[in-house]
Each structure stands twice: as structure tokens, then as C-alpha cells.
Amino acid sequence: MGVDDYIAKPFRPRETAARIRAAVRRRQAWRAPEPIAAPPVYQFSGWRLNVATHELFDPRGDSVNLSSAEFLVLWTLVAKPQQILTRDQLQQGPPEARSKAPPQQINVTISRLRSKLRRAEGGAQMVRTVRHAGYMFAPRVDRVHAD
Template sequence: MTTAAAAETAHLLVVDDDARLRSLLQRYLTEQGFRVTSAPDAAAARRALSSMTYDLLVLDVMMPGESGLDLTESLRTEGNEVPIVMLTARGAPEDRISGFEHGVDDYLAKPFDPRELALRIRTILRRAAPSATPQPLAAAPVQLGARWFDIERAELRGPDGVVRLTGGEAALLQALARRAGDVLSREDIGEALGTPEAGERAIDVQVTRLRRKVEVDPREPRFIQTIRHRGYVLRPGP
């Protein structure tokens, strides 16, 4: 199956307490070729997640009971790295930053065009799926201390096995690793992640989260270094 075909047959879980919006999204995304299950709140989403594996969550921030941000943080703490697109009526930069801090992969402010949501979902799924195209000149894995990052598979391995990365973290490390030694501006990184509108602070948050999984001491990073006034550079090494 091609990467594009895999994206089209992905199983999505849409979680929103707005019954009308939930119904519209379920119908539209189904028409776009996805399998779609819906849930009205975090409790129902947890029940769905306990009995089924989903390829991506579309998750509202403000819901009665447990919020979308709290659910995301809980899933990440439990080691569940399912890609998450967050929906919210709050579109300010600090709200996007909060979403990234909690571990979401992308962020879409209401009201939104459902075509844009479908596009973002496909982008994340393609980013997460292994490529079906042979890579005769595949890049060599990048050493990051005791860990190795496979650029083509976007997979980080250490002495204890695979290190869990969110889709956003994997894409960020992949972008840095493809140009190891080069300084990437925050704008370059935003373009590589498919979120050019994310803003500098949101990129900084993503880098901070990634450092926690790559660096021995995230406060004194050896591998993902900040170049003042310019951006970030990945410096591989033992």
C-alpha cells in the first residue's frame, strides 16, 4: 500500500462536545476517504482508545470535564504518541504554544475550513507513515550520544529500544538531521513541519520538548544547540 493510500484509509477519532460540529466533521472526513469514529468528551474518547487503535485524533480543547489539553498531556505521559490535531476557539499565539507544550502535533483555530483540516491530517499521516518508495541513497543514521536517529524512518533508538516521539517531534528531529551542521532558522523549521504560521515561540517549545528526549541534560544541550538570533543546529556526536 502506498503512503498516500495508507493516509486515506486511516482511522480517525474526532472528539468534540459540539454535536453539530462533530457530525459535520464525521460526515466530511468520511467523504474524504477516512474511517471516522466520534466521541462527545474525553471520557468517551478514553473508552474508545482502550478498545481500538487510532491513526490520529482530532481533539477539541474546551470540553466539559477533562479538557482536550489535559487528555493530551495524560496520553503523552502514558506513552501514547498518537498524532493529535487540536481544535480551539482560541487562536492567540499563547494558546498554540500551550497546545504544543502539552504534546499536540498541530493546531487549528475555529472557525476553520474543513478542507484545511483534511489537508493537515494528510500531512501528519504522510509524515508518520513509512515511505513505500525505495531510497537507494538513504542517509546514514545520526548518532546522538547513546542514541541513534534513523532519518528515513524518523525513528530514535537508544540502549533500551525505540524512544517514543510524537509526530511533531519526529518531524523536527528529521528536519534538523537532514541538515546536520547547518543552522536552521525558526522559519525554516516551521516550513519543514508544515506549520509556517506557528510562530517563533511555538518552535522553541517544540525544540524544548525534543531536547528532553535527546539530551542527557536538556538545560545544557550538546546536540540540539541554539544559535543566538539565527535558530537551531543539530550537532551529532558520541
């Protein structure tokens, strides 16, 4: 820790006690940062989305290539399953990664994402359009620890 304070003679007990309390406060404020939680892995309908590696695996375990925009939209949908999200909400994405694409681009990104999800039976139905409201990720999603 090192030298933090010096008290010269003659010293007063009240001042010494105050300096000790201040040193203890400073010591408690200086702590190692809390460990950062590992990014989540989401599972849904046999699919697996690894947020840390930006990888999507289909039910057979094959990797599916996603653009960064597709990944961010899928991550946002999967993080809030069975909730209607507007284009603006999808465009903003998760707080960790905001998209700079215009909200109208979300329609194109959703279309490309659906075509990639069609690999599995019923995959295209995972992302539903809710008329005049937005989009909803239909399957049940489980958040699991990375392997």
C-alpha cells in the same frame, strides 16, 4: 506491447522509417519507473533515527517516543548537521513532510526534544541555540542504510 500503428499498401519507405522511429521513441518513453530509494537512517552520538519507521533509538537501543512535530524538527536538524537553521526553516521541515505549526511553536518543540535527548550524557547539548539566528544540530551525523 500490442499494435501501435498500421501501414496500408502502397507505402513509402520514408514514411515507414518515420513511423518506426516514432514507435521506438514511444517505446523508450514508456519504461518502468526507477525504484524509489529507501528512506535514510541517521546515526549520531550513538543515537539512531529511522526516517522510514519514524523511530528514534537512544545509545542503549531503547526506543524514544516522539510526537510528529518533534520527529519532523529532529529530521530537519539531522539532515543538515552543523548548519544554523531558522525557525521558519525548521517549521517547513524536509520537503517530504511540511509542518503546519506556527514558527513560534518550534521553540516549544525544541524544548521537548531536548528533554527527550537528555536520556544520554550530553544529549541536551545536541541542539544548540544560536542567538538571533536559530538552531544548530551539533553532533556529526552519518547517513546509513536501513537494516
